[in-house]
Amino acid sequence: MKYLLRTFLLLSMLVAWPLAGAQAQRGGGQQRQERLSQLESARIAYLTEKIALTPEQAQKFWPLYNEFTGKRRDLNLRLRRLRPNQADGLTDQQLRDNLNQSFTLRQQEISLEKEYFDKLQRVISVRQVGNLFLAERQFTREVLRRVASRPSGGPDGLDD
Template sequence: MNYFLRTLLLFCCLAALPLAETHAQGGQRRQERLSQLENARIAYLTEQVALTPDQAQKFWPLYNEFTAKRRDLSRRLRQLRPANTDGLSDQQIRESLNQSFVLRQQEITLEKEYFERFQRVISVRQVGRLALAERQFTKEVLKRVAGRPGMPAGAADGLDD
């Protein structure tokens, strides 16, 4: 399963967890969970990539910049995908698909750019560990969320890529 789809699924699942609470309490609790998740991700990636304190100080701002840009591209790509193409003309479908190809190419270009930028801060071996650690972290979080009530059946399937 694509990393971006897994991340989207993760956030959708986390957003749905506190439904029984009032809206204000649910929003605050959701923010707390997202903050805890972000802290766990930072700790996990720091450990798996074996960042030194000096590397971490330089790496995290760069990585946060990268993930914000990657998240924006993923959001734009999701907005292009219509739920139902029945009401669209062939030309509209063609344009939407062509725009999605452009955005997917931009994702690849972004990853290549930051691959180079990361290597100025951490070793190529650490960059390789980063990609693996991101997938492992997402997989682990989805496994944990999958055991909670209200999680769609099979949502954590297909994570072994």
């Protein structure tokens, strides 16, 4: 019964997200926030289902996972800021420095994943951790597929 309820919740969120996106195109920043909130809810439901979290595990897992994703998001943001739109405006030294900083940030991301792999194993099984990383990629692919299939919207699919 729990499986059916979670599956229904997940499917309804994944179906509702593109509809909310269409409505949000007519509105402003608040609707964008609502869409992102809905997307986050769908992600939580999806990951909870895919890694089969018990309520006890979920209570310990989500704060740790949110900490991890926040740190990972920060590293990715810093990495994106280093990538210039055009390399023509930079000197060779600036390009070299940017590339070296990019390598450092990517290495930090690997270290972060290793650190949280160890931490997550204290809360959920190694199989669940493996399923988590797989489910993250699957969820991202599904969201990108849905955004790409939308009739309108910008390149990120999150236009206001």
